[in-house]
Amino acid sequence: MNSANPIGTNDGTLEAWRPMLELASREVFEIMLGCKLEVQTDQASLPCEFTAMVGLAGQLCGLLTLRCGSQSAALMASKMLGVEIKQADEQMWDAIGEVANMIAGNFKNKLAGMGDSCMLSVPTVITGSDYSCRSMADTAPLEVAFQFEGAPVIVALELHS
Amino acid sequence: MKKVRALIVDDSSVMRKIVERSLRQAGIDIAEVREAGNGAEALVALKASSADLVLCDINMPVMDGIEFLKQLQGLANVKGVPVVMITTECSESHVVQALSIGARGYIRKPFTPEQVKEHVIPLLEDKK
Numbered sequence: 001m002n003s004a005n006p007i008g009t010n011d012g013t014l015e016a017w018r019p020m021l022e023l024a025s026r027e028v029f030e031i032m033l034g035c036k037l038e039v040q041t042d043q044a045s046l047p048c049e050f051t052a053m054v055g056l057a058g059q060l061c062g063l064l065t066l067r068c069g070s071q072s073a074a075l076m077a078s079k080m081l082g083v084e085i086k087q088a089d090e091q092m093w094d095a096i097g098e099v100a101n102m103i104a105g106n107f108k109n110k111l112a113g114m115g116d117s118c119m120l121s122v123p124t125v126i127t128g129s130d131y132s133c134r135s136m137a138d139t140a141p142l143e144v145a146f147q148f149e150g151a152p153v154i155v156a157l158e159l160h161s
Numbered sequence: 162m163k164k165v166r167a168l169i170v171d172d173s174s175v176m177r178k179i180v181e182r183s184l185r186q187a188g189i190d191i192a193e194v195r196e197a198g199n200g201a202e203a204l205v206a207l208k209a210s211s212a213d214l215v216l217c218d219i220n221m222p223v224m225d226g227i228e229f230l231k232q233l234q235g236l237a238n239v240k241g242v243p244v245v246m247i248t249t250e251c252s253e254s255h256v257v258q259a260l261s262i263g264a265r266g267y268i269r270k271p272f273t274p275e276q277v278k279e280h281v282i283p284l285l286e287d288k289k
Contacts (some may be wrong), residue, residue, distance in 0.1 A: 031271035032179070080175050082182065091175050101220070102270045105249025109269070116252040122172060122222055129209040 008150040015156060017111075022144055024107035025155050028099060033079035044107035045143065046152045049073075049129050052093065052100035057120035062137055062159035064107070066100040074095055097123035098142035103155060136160045164192035165212075165285060168181075169220040170203040170229065171196075176270075179218050179259060180277070187278035189285065201227025204236070208260070211238045214285065216277075219248040219255065227255075230262045243284040247272065 004137035029037040035157060056065045068076075070092065077095035088095070092114035101123045108114045135141070137158035146157050167184060169177045177196045184191060195212070197203035201224040203217065217227035226246055233239060245266035246259050256267050266280040 028271045031273055075177060081178055092177045094173050098176050101173075101251055105251070105270060109249075109251050116254045120220055120249065122220055 001101055014139055014159065015105075016144060017157070018144065020110045021103075021155060022143060023143065024110055025103050025146060027106055027148075028102045032099070032102065033076060033148070035070055035079055037146045037148050037153075038053060038129045039144040040147050040152065042145075046154060047071075047129070048154065050125065050127055052081050052095065052096040052102040054100050054123050055120045056104065056108065057121070059117035060108060060111070060159060063105040063135065064100060065156045065158075066069055066096055066103065067156070068151070069154040070094065072148075072153050075149065075151045076153075086125055093125045093127070097125045107157070139155070163213075164190045165213045166193045166195075168190060168195045168197060168203060168206055168212040169194065169216050170198075170200065170226070171197050171216075172221040174198075175219075176218070176247075177213070183272075183274040184216075186274040187281060189281065190248070190273055197255055198223075200224030200225040200226060200232070200283065203229055207233070207236060207239050207242075212242055214281065215239075215242060215244040216242055216247050216281075219246060219250045227258060227262070230259060230264055234239045234263060243281075243287075245284070249278075 015038045026037045028033045048067040049070050050068050052066045054063050073092040073096050074088055075086045077091040078085040080095050082090055104120050108118045135158050137160045140157055141156050141158040146153050169180045170175050188194055195206055197206050199221040199233050217226045243265040246264050247268045249270045251269040265284050268276055
């Protein structure tokens with residue numbers, strides 16, 4: 001790594017990793033939830049009461065977040081457990097934490113040589129949207145807005161050297 | 162195949178339910194499923210009563226899956242009980258370490274029920 005390009009991508013931004021982040025997210029939703037995940041271009045009015053965070057430490061150092069509204073979180077839990085949405089309410093926090101954890105793990109496993117040199121934290125989930133997060137990242141975050149069965153969700157990656 | 166007593170170790174209750182469902186979808190005749198939220202809870206559960214199969218995550222609070230495997234070697238009543246890791250941590254070093262200290266299988270999350278079947282059934286057949 002060098003100071004001009006601390007994260008090691010060709011242009012020093014995370015854009016080169018967008019396809020891998022999309023693929024890592026899609027695989028988790030298809031395999032564990034049985035849902036197709038589609039990329040959205042418009043994320044202006046997305047409700048984000050739930051934020052799941054997984055820390056990355058080591059050669060890749062930063063944070064992967066998954067943000068969504070309560071309806072999306074409940075739908076995720078319902079799909080994972082194979083139960084009605086009403087029955088899945090209590091499991092929303094756990095479900096989105098686990099989805100974020102799997103996306104982070106799947107993503108880092110797709111980066112050649114990153115498996116051994118990047119560790120993941122256990123997930124943390126916060127609720128509420130009236131907060132600000134001060135990131136230590138020194139690159140612009142890579143954000144991908146998706147939709148599954150009409151429910152929006154955003155996956156973001158922030159890294160620092 | 163005899164009825165199986167399974168212990169599922171994961172800090173996510175949703176994931177524990179998914180693993181249990183995968184075992185049932187694999188056609189495994191389940192006598193009992195116990196759950197533990199980390200390695201320390203799993204050791205307590207196994208000291209109280211053994212199991213025929215343990216499925217264990219790696220990244221967990223309190224005691225992770227690798228430490229659990231190490232401490233499991235000291236438990237007399239679980240000798241020969243197959244432990245399969247189910248985890249997002251799939252680096253070569255994690256896999257080699259887990260297999261070298263007693264894990265009998267390694268499944269990467271996200272996983273399909275077919276992968277659980279593929280890894281678990283041969284281990285249960287070995288025990289017959």
